[in-house]
Amino acid sequence: MSISIWLILRANFYALFCWYKNNKWLLLSLIIWPYLMSFVILAMGILYGDLESFKERLNVANPVLYILASSAIAMSSVGIIDAVANFTIYHRWLGTLPYLVMTPTRTYKVLLFSSIPDSITSIALSIASITPAVMYFEGILGITKIAIVLLIVYLGMLPLLGISIIIASLTLGIRGEENVASSLTPFILLVSGVFYPVEILPRVMQYISAVIPTRYVIEATRFLATYTIPEAKILFAFFYILTILTIGYNSISAFILRSIERWARKRGSI
């Protein structure tokens, strides 16, 4: 009996649930993290200018909300990259990787779908953590916006999954414990416009940012933070770009993971 994708997802949701249940402090720290990050960014920003100039420069109506949302998205992105790209390193360190590989199904299926529950949960937790603030500033309208942001973030997650799987494949093949994702994450966040708007980045980085999915997620959040629901066509443009990136990255990643899995079994790096 080959193990279904549903069983792989269920098992990993269960492990994650137990992990948070037995680790309540970690859960709490995940919830307050966007607030801490926003506080630091705003406190540092106020050292250089007031909130009004910040509003003008970023063209957002509510900087507090914008930074909170960006922090939550940044955290979700880090969460996805960490969950997927570091998956093989984490399980190799735990000693569980061989047992996952020995699941009676295709190895790439296990490696691919085992990390998805962690990604979904990390996004849901980040968005849930900023919901009280959004409610406070914008009421029911804010909740509608946050629902749209959540949808965009989940869509943005799909191509990001592809990038992360490519990183995970490299980690599986190279055998060492090099944390490839940790080196790439700050760069991905920078070119996504998490720290600074993409427009003020050097030209080369702007070109790179065009193929980084989190950029579009951040842009969408920026539109939503301007108090008006963006025109549908802008959202459709984002969906279109994210779909192309999803197909592109995931096709490449599926091919790489399948090839590297066999190579890793030949090389003895599992």
Added chain:
Amino acid sequence: MVIAIEVRDLVKRYVSYERKGFLRRKKLIIEALKGISFDVKKGEVFGLLGPNGAGKTTTVKIIATLLIPDEGYAKVLGYDVVEEAEKVRENIGVALTVEKGFFWVLTGRENLKYFGMLRGLKGQELEQRIDQVIKLVGLDELNAANKPYEEYSLGMRARLSLARALLPNPPILLLDEPTLGLDPPSAKTIRDLLVHLAHRENKTVMITTHNMFEAEIVCDRVAIINEGRIVAIGRVPELKRMTSNRIAIELIFSGPSIPLNIVEEKVSRFLTINEVNVKPLREGKARIRIVSNPGEEEIIASKTIEILYSMNLKVHHVRIQEPSLEDVFIILTKGGERK
């Protein structure tokens, strides 16, 4: 006779690199397996016995579908481990290392539930099976099932590892050094359980070990592997008969902490005998075992006492015995090592 595991002419080479300078590195090819062949019959405990680096774990990993061999093939219940890996995985339970391999924050029961789901078990069936294996490995007596894994002793971890292997009730168990580092009571529990599983529940058990005592009391048949080659295979009494014309001399000694490998080296060189083995014992004592030809035992014993005294070591007693499986192992893995 039904064959559960069939291994034919397995060859496995690893590639590693040796640094030869800042940028230069030399490619090294290590031949871990040099064409090994053996069969494991259904319902028997089969031991793969060998020193460290002999190729035991490589063999288990190939059969467990974690490694692809360079040449030869291995089949589990007729399924090829490379071409039909999924079918092989459905029929095996594997325990690779006893000290890790679980989520640290999760309890033993939660860990088993996770791995059980990944083996296709669900609902009531999964819960019942978890209860059964927890009881079978004795984790219930230790009240350990609901403790986080990070609080487990090595003995508990070994039991949990075995419980995971048993969870899907597979016909074949592959266990890599299942009692390594365990205290004697825990090791005995595991050994008793392996015999029970094979002889009462008709499971096929393949273990790797370098513990001669374990192989002698647990295994129905043993293959001795050294430097990637099977050097002997058969039932323990058959292997022992290989040394029927030899005699074993055993000396227990203690003294200043001289590295045991140096003692072994010195005795071996002085006596010009390869079949010498030194092992640490409790309370600062150690045991030296020498295999020789009958008639030479007295002279070898006196010469060895002389060497040990010259190293300020105190000899407690000397015993002349029939060779054991350990001696067979020493002869087969060390004989011809040094000329």
